[in-house]
Amino acid sequence: MDFKELDPILHSQLRLAVMSLLISVKEAEFTFLKEKTNATSGNLSVQISKLKEAGYIEITKQFNNNYPQTICKVTPKGILAFENYVKALQSYMTL
Amino acid sequence: MQNAEIKMTEKESLELIATMINKAKNRVSETGTMYLFWGWLILLCCLVHFTALHFFNYPYAYLVWLSTWIVVIVQFFYFRKKKKFKKVTTYTGEINRFVWLVFLVSTLLIIFITIRFKRYELIDPLILVLYGMPTFLSGIILKFKPLIIGGICCWLLSVFSVFIPVEYHSLLIAAAVILAWIIPGYFLKKNFKKENYNGF
Numbered sequence: 634m635d636f637k638e639l640d641p642i643l644h645s646q647l648r649l650a651v652m653s654l655l656i657s658v659k660e661a662e663f664t665f666l667k668e669k670t671n672a673t674s675g676n677l678s679v680q681i682s683k684l685k686e687a688g689y690i691e692i693t694k695q696f697n698n699n700y701p702q703t704i705c706k707v708t709p710k711g712i713l714a715f716e717n718y719v720k721a722l723q724s725y726m727t728l
Numbered sequence: 729m730q731n732a733e734i735k736m737t738e739k740e741s742l743e744l745i746a747t748m749i750n751k752a753k754n755r756v757s758e759t760g761t762m763y764l765f766w767g768w769l770i771l772l773c774c775l776v777h778f779t780a781l782h783f784f785n786y787p788y789a790y791l792v793w794l795s796t797w798i799v800v801i802v803q804f805f806y807f808r809k810k811k812k813f814k815k816v817t818t819y820t821g822e823i824n825r826f827v828w829l830v831f832l833v834s835t836l837l838i839i840f841i842t843i844r845f846k847r848y849e850l851i852d853p854l855i856l857v858l859y860g861m862p863t864f865l866s867g868i869i870l871k872f873k874p875l876i877i878g879g880i881c882c883w884l885l886s887v888f889s890v891f892i893p894v895e896y897h898s899l900l901i902a903a904a905v906i907l908a909w910i911i912p913g914y915f916l917k918k919n920f921k922k923e924n925y926n927g928f
Binding site: 639644645646649650653654656657658659660661662664665668669670719722725726 | 736738739741742744745747748749751752814815816817818819822
């Protein structure tokens with residue numbers, strides 16, 4: 634049996650939750666991710682920065698009527714990493 | 729979900745992925761408001777048009793349709809404002825918007841072409857064909873049967889229009905909006921309330 638290594642960036646609860654949400658939609662605002670994951674703003678902020686550093690998501694910051702908005706979107710690299718992570722999980726599960 | 733570094737088993741990881749995907753997907757974003765708004769507006773226009781022409785012989789009855797142009801302009805600004813406050817953009821929502829944009833452009837072109845060639849009797853039957861297209865496709869995209877049935881009803885009514893006098897065509901449009909927009913609109917509204925106030 635060939636064991637695939639689990640991507641450490643994705644193998645963490647909050648980052649995996651964020652990636653799973655973003656993989657299902659075109660783009661989402663920070664508040665949407667916060668609402669769905671029940672995470673604190675600070676923690677979520679740190680984790681999405683890590684995903685951005687890994688090149689898995691794109692972050693666009695914009696102002697709307699003086700109200701800051703952070704839009705997150707999964708990148709093709711992120712989609713590939715997510716697919717590989719799921720495949721690796723499946724290889725462990727079929728044991 | 730406070731600690732990002734909590735170690736998960738493979739099973740827990742898969743469960744988390746499934747839960748999050750469901751949370752994102754199960755969010756019913758279609759409120760039915762637009763279907764109801766446009767449904768009632770077109771129904772009213774049809775009935776005013778038919779009454780003015782049939783019972784009062786008023787030659788400018790068609791002017792009632794100008795109200796829809798005003799609404800299109802108001803709606804354009806409404807959507808622009810709404811888009812700025814949107815928390816999430818889904819793929820289905822995006823495709824659905826383009827389907828209705830294609831419908832709007834096609835309707836305007838059909839009206840322009842038929843008026844240009846003075847083939848006024850073709851306007852309603854062709855618009856019935858067009859009504860069916862976005863309604864049916866929205867039903868497929870949203871996996872919502874009442875819209876699929878509504879779309880098919882529009883096409884059946886377009887066939888029926890060939891066999892009845894032109895002056896009754898506006899009543900067929902009225903029937904089409906009831907079947908394709910108003911009835912599905914109320915179902916969508918009911919589903920939206922159910923999905924968005926229970927859970928998540």
